[in-house]
Amino acid sequence: MARQIEYDPLALQETMMKVFWAQGYAETSLSDIESATGLNRRQLYNGVGDKRQMFLGALDDFSALAGRRFLAQLESDEAGVADIETLLRTFLELALTPDGPTGCLVCSSSQEEIASDADVASRIDTYFDRIRDAYFNALRRAVNRGDLALTDAQVASRAEALFGTHVALCILGRAGRPVEQLKRMVDQALEDIA
Template sequence: MPAGRPRQFDPPTALNQAMELFWSRGYDGTSLQELLAATGLSRSSLYQTFGGKHQLFGRCLDCYREMVTTAMWERLREAASGRAFIEESLRRTLAEQRVPGGPRGCLVLNTATEFGHRDADVNRRVRAGIDSFRDVFAEAVRRGQADGSITSRDHPDRLASYLVAGMGGLRTLVKADESEERIRAALETTLRALDG
């Protein structure tokens, strides 16, 4: 029996290229033709490998969640304290103001805004992303409370939920081109939740 025709593309690379496009333009703002151009896939290859635009988007959300949370856990391991990790994570939003092409925000939170409650599968993936971010922040709070850098005695999960919401708000301000002074003020107010 003759061997099947070998794939002429690398699925993980195509997935990353699609993720970058969705991250920049959103789901509705990304056409199938743009996906094919960005990934170099034929229509049949995209459907055979990923099942279509919607399924590809779901895979991209999962890929993004894994990429971001892996980087967050690594930064937490290397941080001098739990609070230092949280401060550094929030301050990274300011750097997004200077990204060429403009700030993209967070693909998970952008998707929550774009989709609302209209798609159960996407909502499940968005919640998984938010839960993953919350888990890292909760561990950072526990570490900070143990090392004395966070004096608030509030429950780590409650503070972590507040920090995820704060991060989303800061990214929204950056995307709205708010002044750096006002973003810094909002950032410092968010950090005050860590003080007892």
């Protein structure tokens, strides 16, 4: 009987997520995943599934990670305009990291052919809705506290605009657009809130 290879499933998930995040679905080969994880195809297939299953898991892991890191504060009861500004300016800082901007795995994946897969599309839509809803929550909380004077329709339209800015910053930051251009986008988005 063949001996089972021991590995940490959480470390494996994180490694696969990082590979897909760096390279995208189409550019990631099974050899890349083998090399990064130290496991062979058979072990990967038996433990996780095929490349598509690995990618779906990576999208789920990224959505959870990015949700905690970037969206949780906007989703809180205390959220407001300051939290929106902090998040958008964080994207500017990330665009300047020495290792280069990594962008958003979900945003990048939405531009790939794999996005037409129903399970992938569902995950992308769910995460995009979460981004929009997080901005909506922060704006709604600010209105309820009297920090902003906006109608329900204005809250909804500004949340959509902030969602668009958020996604654009992730994609354009990863593409290496000049930070000054990204900064102008952030400044305009913040000016448009009031």
